Amino acid sequence: MALTNQLCRVTVVAPNTRMDIALPDHVRLCDLQSDLLSHAAEGPGGDDLLDDGADAGGWVLTRLGGAPLDPQLTPRQHDIVDGEELYLVPVTDTGPQAVFDDIIDAMATANQKRERKWRTGSSRRFGIGFAIAAILGSAVACVASGTTVAMWTATALCATALLAALIFARALGRVTEAAVMGLLACGYALAAGVLALAPLATIADVSAPRLMVGGAAVAVIAVASGIGVPTAAPIFSATAICGTALAGAAALCAFVDAAPAQAGSVAAAVVLGLIPAMPMLAFRVARLPMPTIPRSPQQLRADTNIVDSQMALRRSERADEHLSGLLTATAIISGTATVYLALHGTLAAILLASLLTVLAFMRARIFPTVRQRLPFLLAATAGLAGLALSAWVHWPPEYRFVLLVAGLVATAAIALGYVLGVAGKPIAPTWGRLVDILEVILFVAVVPLTLWVWDAYWWVRTVNG
Numbered sequence: 001m002a003l004t005n006q007l008c009r010v011t012v013v014a015p016n017t018r019m020d021i022a023l024p025d026h027v028r029l030c031d032l033q034s035d036l037l038s039h040a041a042e043g044p045g046g047d048d049l050l051d052d053g054a055d056a057g058g059w060v061l062t063r064l065g066g067a068p069l070d071p072q073l074t075p076r077q078h079d080i081v082d083g084e085e086l087y088l089v090p091v092t093d094t095g096p097q098a099v100f101d102d103i104i105d106a107m108a109t110a111n112q113k114r115e116r117k118w119r120t121g122s123s124r125r126f127g128i129g130f131a132i133a134a135i136l137g138s139a140v141a142c143v144a145s146g147t148t149v150a151m152w153t154a155t156a157l158c159a160t161a162l163l164a165a166l167i168f169a170r171a172l173g174r175v176t177e178a179a180v181m182g183l184l185a186c187g188y189a190l191a192a193g194v195l196a197l198a199p200l201a202t203i204a205d206v207s208a209p210r211l212m213v214g215g216a217a218v219a220v221i222a223v224a225s226g227i228g229v230p231t232a233a234p235i236f237s238a239t240a241i242c243g244t245a246l247a248g249a250a251a252l253c254a255f256v257d258a259a260p261a262q263a264g265s266v267a268a269a270v271v272l273g274l275i276p277a278m279p280m281l282a283f284r285v286a287r288l289p290m291p292t293i294p295r296s297p298q299q300l301r302a303d304t305n306i307v308d309s310q311m312a313l314r315r316s317e318r319a320d321e322h323l324s325g326l327l328t329a330t331a332i333i334s335g336t337a338t339v340y341l342a343l344h345g346t347l348a349a350i351l352l353a354s355l356l357t358v359l360a361f362m363r364a365r366i367f368p369t370v371r372q373r374l375p376f377l378l379a380a381t382a383g384l385a386g387l388a389l390s391a392w393v394h395w396p397p398e399y400r401f402v403l404l405v406a407g408l409v410a411t412a413a414i415a416l417g418y419v420l421g422v423a424g425k426p427i428a429p430t431w432g433r434l435v436d437i438l439e440v441i442l443f444v445a446v447v448p449l450t451l452w453v454w455d456a457y458w459w460v461r462t463v464n465g
Contacts, residue, residue, distance in 0.1 A: 331379040
């Protein structure tokens with residue numbers, strides 16, 4: 001989901017000139033510094049500016065009396081605001097920090113530099129979150145009411161939210177708000193789908209057929225939202241996948257009389273099996289051109305293909321967003337299935353839940369970005385929580401306390417051991433290769449364990465007499 005880029009209007013003071021300039025607040029300072037130097041060199045007395053800076057070890061941006069600004073951060077991360085003065089100086093001339101003779105001035109300066117200050121964006125995010133909570137509460141109220149009027153109310157609110165998403169995206173250019181309204185439309189679609197078959201006496205009576213209709217409604221509205229808000233299409237593609245998985249799992253429960261854990265095991269096995277194909281799928285959806293490889297010296301010499309750099313960068317970022325959406329949907333489906341399997345209580349379900357938890361941790365290491373790795377880590381954490389709750393529910397009371405506490409302490413010790421002894425340190429390629437082989441073996445083991453959860457081996461033995 002892309003946010004609208006903002007500009008901060010500042011004055012940059014160079015040794016030979018002053019420049020009033022608007023800096024994009026989402027671009028790192030190291031990417032802006034070369035342009036600032038070029039503009040400063042074009043000013044009066046700037047002929048030797050670049051050479052002087054090179055002799056001094058480079059240039060940095062600073063505030064008056066402050067430390068050099070980290071060039072790897074953006075103006076937004078440095079809390080640079082309109083009207084500020086920044087100084088472009090050689091590294092050797094940064095000088096000492098300011099000395100205060102007034103404690104009140106020192107306190108005010110420290111408060112201005114303090115991180116995590118409440119800003120306009122903070123108010124906007126809190127307001128959006130508050131509105132989301134209130135609207136989702138109304139969707140839950142519709143389901144809890146269970147009447148025909150509630151169903152039509154949820155349908156009307158779904159259409160209203162979808163229309164609002166279109167207006168925000170197409171007329172106002174507010175992508176964030178449009179994505180939020182599209183997701184809320186999906187929530188209302190789920191509520192309307194659950195109530196579509198018949199009035200609901202209590203919320204505990206929600207059955208598999210109702211969830212099947214609700215999941216299908218979520219998938220349809222998510223696709224419509226993705227078409228209406230194309231910038232946020234990766235978010236809605238993940239939502240559509242989750243809705244489809246819910247509808248498919250509910251269909252297994254409705255037509256095959258499967259338990260929720262059995263249906264979840266199938267959904268988890270399917271999405272995990274599709275993970276290797278997801279990067280190429282994201283590549284195709286983003287319409288990135290396939291690279292052409294010359295097959296002969298003549299083709300190499302005649303190669304005149306020129307790639308549009310800006311187009312390639314945009315579509316590469318788009319492919320990364322689509323991949324993040326696909327992986328998030330996979331983590332949500334796998335994590336939910338793991339919890340249901342853990343609470344199912346049978347030996348096969350517990351083993352499969354443990355396997356899915358380990359696979360989520362192992363799969364997370366493959367993806368370098370936070371938005372791709374974090375969903376798998378959260379899914380694995382949900383799996384551990386489900387296993388702990390299952391142990392508390394199903395183990396005998398006389399020793400479940402000791403074993404559960406011992407298991408949680410051991411888990412914490414493993415996590416701390418990784419943080420203190422492994423994270424950030426070079427690992428021998430041999431260990432990485434061994435982990436890859438183990439991951440492949442565990443992936444293959446998902447299929448026989450899923451068949452065990454479905455009692456397929458008992459069925460085969462019964463057929464054979």
